[in-house]
Amino acid sequence: MTAQIINGQEIAAKKRVEIAKKVEDLKSQGVTPGLAVILVGNNHASQTYVKSKEKACNELGMYTLLIKMEEEITERELLVKIEELNADPKIHGILVQLPLPKQIDERKVIEAISPLKDVDGFHPINIGRMMTGQNAFLPCTPYGIMVLLEETGISIPGKHVVVVGRSNIVGKPVGQLFLNQHATVTYCHSRTKDLEFHTKQADILISAVGIPNFINAEHVKDGAVVIDVGMNRNEAGKLCGDVSFEEVSEKAGYITPVPKGVGPMTITMLMYNTLKSAAESFARI
Numbered sequence: 001m002t003a004q005i006i007n008g009q010e011i012a013a014k015k016r017v018e019i020a021k022k023v024e025d026l027k028s029q030g031v032t033p034g035l036a037v038i039l040v041g042n043n044h045a046s047q048t049y050v051k052s053k054e055k056a057c058n059e060l061g062m063y064t065l066l067i068k069m070e071e072e073i074t075e076r077e078l079l080v081k082i083e084e085l086n087a088d089p090k091i092h093g094i095l096v097q098l099p100l101p102k103q104i105d106e107r108k109v110i111e112a113i114s115p116l117k118d119v120d121g122f123h124p125i126n127i128g129r130m131m132t133g134q135n136a137f138l139p140c141t142p143y144g145i146m147v148l149l150e151e152t153g154i155s156i157p158g159k160h161v162v163v164v165g166r167s168n169i170v171g172k173p174v175g176q177l178f179l180n181q182h183a184t185v186t187y188c189h190s191r192t193k194d195l196e197f198h199t200k201q202a203d204i205l206i207s208a209v210g211i212p213n214f215i216n217a218e219h220v221k222d223g224a225v226v227i228d229v230g231m232n233r234n235e236a237g238k239l240c241g242d243v244s245f246e247e248v249s250e251k252a253g254y255i256t257p258v259p260k261g262v263g264p265m266t267i268t269m270l271m272y273n274t275l276k277s278a279a280e281s282f283a284r285i
């Protein structure tokens, strides 16, 4: 079998057109969705991510406010800035780019963001709401994966989904979203015994590990859907995922490439969440 490639770039572009239209509608009613991005320090990867987020906001006609803070700032200074943004009616989404310098407690910072502006979906209130199936901001990468499957027409109820990785930002929430859609979910992690036994049972296999070539053809059942969340660099410095793409695509039914797979969906869902927040704030007035 040669897998059908799930083109995240195309699906993201389609979603962004839909978002841009809704932004226009909202603007015509006097509300411009606004995203504040806080960047602390000079982490090169963070600077690149922040730039892409700013660019996406501009392209979709949203207001964007970039706040750069020095590496040495105190936790208190950052919390005060978040309080200001929580109270700013022009801002509907607040994103603090992670990781943060070691003097700052990430948990405290995430919890300081108003759950109504938590467009990353990391606040415990949004996580709890997601777990109980209530209206919530869903974390962007897991949400993007669900949209990729939906747009590809892959049905989820009753499927066995195996998630490798259990981070708070990808592994755990993506498994929960599949459970909410009536899949049977297995989580694997670094202490899992006989990983291959589990992954081979997957109708839908999600790899969110962060190791190049971690998943090979031996891990995959014929015809499975393979979603590669990994964003790694190989020895040549080239961007690659967790999955050995060439060999796995001979066996899988569907596969996401890296780049142009899950990656473009993450920022798209951030834009979607910012729009959702603006629309909900408008409805509350």
Ligand code: NDP
Pocket (backbone or CB within 6 Å): 141, 164, 165, 166, 167, 168, 169, 170, 171, 188, 189, 190, 191, 192, 195, 208, 209, 210, 211, 229, 230, 231, 232, 262, 263, 266
């Ligand atoms: P983390 O490092 O937080 O989590 C990695 C997970 O992989 C952990 O749960 C860990 O298990 C598990 N793991 C590590 N080694 C093994 C092993 N040998 N066998 C089984 N499981 C293992 O990473 P993230 O979740 O933040 O990110 C994962 C990958 O996804 C990275 O490459 C990251 O760059 C990428 N990413 C991509 C995004 C996108 O937009 N495309 C967005 C976010 C992340 P344990 O918990 O036991 O330590």
